[in-house]
Amino acid sequence: MDGGLRPxxxxxxxxxxxxxxxxxxxxxxSIENFPVLxxxxxxxxxxxxxxxxxxxxxxxxxxxxxxxxxxxxGVTHWQSPNFFAYYPSNSSIAGFLxxxxxxxxxxxxxxxxTSPAATELEMTVLDWLAKLLxxxxxxxxxxxxxxxxxxxASEAVLVVLLAARDKILRRVGKNALEKLVVYASDQTHSAxxxxxxxxxxHPENCRLLKTDSxxxxxxxxxxxxxxxxxxxxxxxxxxxxxxxxxxxxxTAVDPLLLLAKIAKSNGMWFHVDAAYAGSACICPExxxxxxxxxxxxxxxxxxxxxxxTNFDCSALWVKDRNALVQSLSTNPEFLKNKASQAxxxxxxxxxxxxxxxxxxxxxxxxxxxxxGIENLQCYIRNHINLAKHFEGLVAQDPRFEVVTPRIxxxxxxxxxxxxxxxxxxxxxxxxxxxxxxxxxxxxxxxxVLSGKYILRFAVGAPLTEERHxxxxxxxxxxxxxxxxxxx
Numbered sequence: 130m131d132g133g134l135r136p137x138x139x140x141x142x143x144x145x146x147x148x149x150x151x152x153x154x155x156x157x158x159s160i161e162n163f164p165v166l167x168x169x170x171x172x173x174x175x176x177x178x179x180x181x182x183x184x185x186x187x188x189x190x191x192x193x194x195x196x197x198x199x200x201x202x203g204v205t206h207w208q209s210p211n212f213f214a215y216y217p218s219n220s221s222i223a224g225f226l227x228x229x230x231x232x233x234x235x236x237x238x239x240x241x242x243t244s245p246a247a248t249e250l251e252m253t254v255l256d257w258l259a260k261l262l263x264x265x266x267x268x269x270x271x272x273x274x275x276x277x278x279x280x281x282a283s284e285a286v287l288v289v290l291l292a293a294r295d296k297i298l299r300r301v302g303k304n305a306l307e308k309l310v311v312y313a314s315d316q317t318h319s320a321x322x323x324x325x326x327x328x329x330x331h332p333e334n335c336r337l338l339k340t341d342s343x344x345x346x347x348x349x350x351x352x353x354x355x356x357x358x359x360x361x362x363x364x365x366x367x368x369x370x371x372x373x374x375x376x377x378x379x380t381a382v383d384p385l386l387l388l389a390k391i392a393k394s395n396g397m398w399f400h401v402d403a404a405y406a407g408s409a410c411i412c413p414e415x416x417x418x419x420x421x422x423x424x425x426x427x428x429x430x431x432x433x434x435x436x437x438t439n440f441d442c443s444a445l446w447v448k449d450r451n452a453l454v455q456s457l458s459t460n461p462e463f464l465k466n467k468a469s470q471a472x473x474x475x476x477x478x479x480x481x482x483x484x485x486x487x488x489x490x491x492x493x494x495x496x497x498x499x500x501g502i503e504n505l506q507c508y509i510r511n512h513i514n515l516a517k518h519f520e521g522l523v524a525q526d527p528r529f530e531v532v533t534p535r536i537x538x539x540x541x542x543x544x545x546x547x548x549x550x551x552x553x554x555x556x557x558x559x560x561x562x563x564x565x566x567x568x569x570x571x572x573x574x575x576x577v578l579s580g581k582y583i584l585r586f587a588v589g590a591p592l593t594e595e596r597h598x599x600x601x602x603x604x605x606x607x608x609x610x611x612x613x614x615x616x
Contacts, residue, residue: 133186145189152193153225156201160209160592164569167205174203205572210592213601214574216377216405216434216539217589223499224439227492237485241474242466244488248475251278251490255444257497258432261411265423268446270475276446277453277480278489282404283320284482285429285445290324290369292452293398293426297368310334310360311369314348314383316376318402334365342579345533346381348372354391361395369398372425374418375406378576378585379533379541382406385421393424401425404443408435409513409537412506418536426452435538435589437500437508438492454479512538515598516588522602528609532578538588543581544609555582557612564608571601 134141177199207218238247255276259268268274279285290311298305311330313321315337325335336356340346357367370392372383385401392399401422407430409415422428429445432438447453458479460469468474478484500508516538523529523542532541544561546554559582562575576583588598 148189148193152196157208157592160206161211163201163204163206163209165206165209165211165572166214166566166569167203168567168569169203174199208590208592209572210590210594210597211571211601212590212593213586213588214572215585216587218433218440219435219437219589219591220439221437221496221500221591223495224437224492226499227495228439230495231488231491234488236488238488239478239484239486240464240466240476241468245474247486247488247490248477250488250494251477252276252475254490254493254497255446258444258493259446261502262407262419262430263416264428264446265448267423267448268428273450274446274448275450275475276444277477278486278493279429279443279445279481280441281320281443282318282402282429282431283323285427285443286318286320286371286400286402287324287327288453288457288481289398289400289427289445289447290321290328290330292447292456293369293400294328294330295456296398296452297366297396301366305366307331308334308364308366309369310336310365310367311371312336312338312353312356312367312397313371314338314340314346314373314376314381316340316346316348316378316381317371317373318377318404321371336360340381342533346376346379346578348383348388350384350387350391353388357391357395367395367397369400371400371402374401374403374410375537377405378578378583380406380536380539381533382418382536385419386424387421389421389424398426399424400427400429402429404429404431405434406537407431407444409509411502412509415509415537432493432496435509435512436496437505437591438496442489442492444493450475450480457481512588512593515593515595516540516586518595519586519588519598519602522599526606528613532581532583540586541576541578541583542586543583544612547613551580558582558584560612561605561608564612565604568604568608570604573601 206212208220236244236247238244241248252270252275256269259276266272294309297309306329309330311325311334317337322335338348338352338356340348360367370388372385372388374382389399403419406418410419427445427447429443432442432444433440469476477486516535520531520535520540523531523540529542529544532543543558546557562573562584566572574585576585
């Protein structure tokens with residue numbers, strides 16, 4: 130190749146990678162100087178980039194200059210200590226190093242033989258994490274079940290829904306698809322609905338059961354029992370229940386043990402989605418929130434949310450790996466090999482949607498080893514304490530209310546309307562969110578509960594300290610005063 134970089138040259142890699150690490154380190158040093166939420170207009174980039182790729186190589190320095198001038202303004206800074214929106218997406222030095230090593234080795238580990246270490250390390254670190262969460266032994270790789278890293282919780286719920294669907298159809302006949310019914314609360318992540326769409330479950334058979342403030346938006350076992358009884362009497366077949374520990378809107382926790390009993394008595398697959406709150410359950414004082422997981426068929430948590438593991442790394446455990454394999458396995462001639470044919474190994478291609486997979490377990494392994502359990506627990510507790518601090522600040526200001534009890538590190542709150550009018554209250558909070566986010570100092574997001582527009586303040590960015598939380602509250606108070614003053 131003329132000039133520029135060769136495809137993979139060790140010395141060129143050393144030189145350029147050092148520059149890239151310096152660039153990223155400088156970014157983290159100055160991350161607080163950027164508006165948290167990108168302030169660009171749609172289509173901003175098209176006008177400032179060339180309309181075709183270069184014929185000849187350009188320098189890394191020129192690219193860095195473009196990243197600074199053109200790309201960073203269009204980035205919403207998820208790792209900013211002033212990012213309080215959605216749920217966190219953690220980055221860390223350990224996670225970054227694991228990602229770097231994975232990129233360097235660049236394997237495609239779909240079956241054991243394609244890189245035995247990739248499969249065996251994944252089995253080991255997911256066993257470590259399962260033990261840390263005190264999951265039942267049925268979820269460990271030594272038995273009939275085991276863990277697998279998916280890209281996201283959306284993929285996790287899809288693969289277990291497909292496994293559950295095929296399992297029930299083997300029993301009742303493949304023509305019964307239109308009779309299959311899925312149950313969850315109306316607070317369950319929209320990923321379940323998408324899984325039903327992909328899995329061929331009829332839209333009208335996806336039951337998202339109503340929740341309310343009386344039980345803090347958790348799924349009521351009574352409401353579930355009634356819905357199931359009603360469907361059975363109409364000749365339908367209940368087959369899948371999804372419970373959530375830490376819902377997206379308000380961190381509601383569904384009562385796993387009571388729900389498990391209902392699922393079991395109706396022969397249903399019981400999946401527990403703890404994408405966000407699962408990380409907190411490594412702390413003994415929060416572990417009770419997943420009591421009942423021993424009755425579940427599958428359990429999922431996102432290490433990339435609140436466990437210092439760079440995106441993507443969604444851990445899924447199943448009790449019966451064969452259910453996944455029967456649903457997702459293919460065995461084309463070009464992939465046949467001795468170890469797989471002899472059934473001596475796990476081939477993770479049969480536990481997921483795509484064939485190809487990255488060496489993601491390196492990230493989790495490095496996070497667990499470079500931080501250790503005690504530091505990880507402290508990390509979680511610190512964020513929960515910061516959320517308690519914010520909750521206390523909100524409670525002291527009579528113009529605001531905390532809307533649902535804080536369980537983990539999310540505070541749901543709103544500015545009260547003096548007009549006692551729900552539409553006015555909703556507009557007021559919508560306006561407060563807009564003005565605060567457009568300033569760029571902090572970024573928060575919203576939800577709607579019982580028809581009310583609610584502001585969400587989620588603490589979980591790796592660099593967030595008490596001073597950031599206090600400053601964020603000051604911004605909210607000042608903008609609330611301006612809004613209320615203009616009424």
